Amino acid sequence: MLLSVENLEVKYGNIQALHGISFNVKEGEIVTLIGANGAGKTTSLYSIARLAPPEAPKVVGGDIRFMGESILNTAPSDVVKNLKLALVPEGRHIFGNLTVMENLELATYSRDKDADLDKDYQRIFDLFPRLAERRKQRSESLSGGEQQMLAVGRALMTGCRALMLDEPSMGLAPVLKYELFRTLKKLNEEGMTLLLVEQNAKLALDIAHRGYVLDTGTIAASGTSEELAGNPEVRKAYLGG
Numbered sequence: 001m002l003l004s005v006e007n008l009e010v011k012y013g014n015i016q017a018l019h020g021i022s023f024n025v026k027e028g029e030i031v032t033l034i035g036a037n038g039a040g041k042t043t044s045l046y047s048i049a050r051l052a053p054p055e056a057p058k059v060v061g062g063d064i065r066f067m068g069e070s071i072l073n074t075a076p077s078d079v080v081k082n083l084k085l086a087l088v089p090e091g092r093h094i095f096g097n098l099t100v101m102e103n104l105e106l107a108t109y110s111r112d113k114d115a116d117l118d119k120d121y122q123r124i125f126d127l128f129p130r131l132a133e134r135r136k137q138r139s140e141s142l143s144g145g146e147q148q149m150l151a152v153g154r155a156l157m158t159g160c161r162a163l164m165l166d167e168p169s170m171g172l173a174p175v176l177k178y179e180l181f182r183t184l185k186k187l188n189e190e191g192m193t194l195l196l197v198e199q200n201a202k203l204a205l206d207i208a209h210r211g212y213v214l215d216t217g218t219i220a221a222s223g224t225s226e227e228l229a230g231n232p233e234v235r236k237a238y239l240g241g
């Protein structure tokens with residue numbers, strides 16, 4: 001198992017956001033966490049990324065294991081550098097006044113000196129040809145879809161083996177959503193493990209191998225994407241009937 005979240009309980013101050021949830025991700029899988037607003041999806045990703053205060057959710061019970069080892073005492077920078085687990089946050093958080101290339105370069109600061117960066121840049125430009133065309137352009141002038149591609153590209157430039165994505169389809173026109181999700185599937189077929197948080201359950205289940213439905217900080221359902229897509233309650237609540 002690459003990642004396993006075990007009976008995780010998380011609080012923000014006195015507010016309990018996760019009530020003992022368990023889920024896991026195997027190497028090479030796409031696993032999705034779906035659920036309504038406030039269900040605890042972002043909190044799950046932030047907890048795994050070990051994000052620093054003040055917005056940090058506090059783990060008050062359970063464990064998060066990466067390749068069998070607890071990572072509760074791992075610094076956020078080491079999650080990226082040593083575990084090679086990168087987060088693409090909701091809202092992208094790219095640096096608008098820097099160019100596409102500069103944003104990608106920023107993600108390489110923690111890489112080994114002998115890393116083959118040229119190969120990695122090329123891989124990103126192959127995946128997202130539009131970023132190649134716009135590599136010298138200021139990022140704030142990119143469309144929403146292109147900014148999301150850049151956010152994914154930047155995470156890949158950390159040299160990660162697994163990506164956590166928070167609502168990557170948010171705010172994108174339908175055609176761009178499909179394009180982005182096709183690319184995510186391709187990335188996975190090339191070997192990248194994905195933990196995908198999405199409100200758009202249909203899009204997520206279309207590419208994921210397995211999924212978990214979160215509901216107010218608990219796991220309401222889990223299974224293969226086919227099982228979830230065929231589950232009447234999931235269909236009613238998240239797939240429009």
Ligand code: ATP
Nearest residue numbers: 012015017035036037038039040041042043044055
């Ligand atoms: P969304 O799609 O709206 O981000 P989500 O499933 O990702 O939803 P979370 O953002 O993880 O849900 O929120 C889970 C619970 O934790 C919610 O009740 C939310 O109000 C609460 N929460 C999230 N962030 C904080 C915070 N910084 N301080 C206090 N409570 C928070």
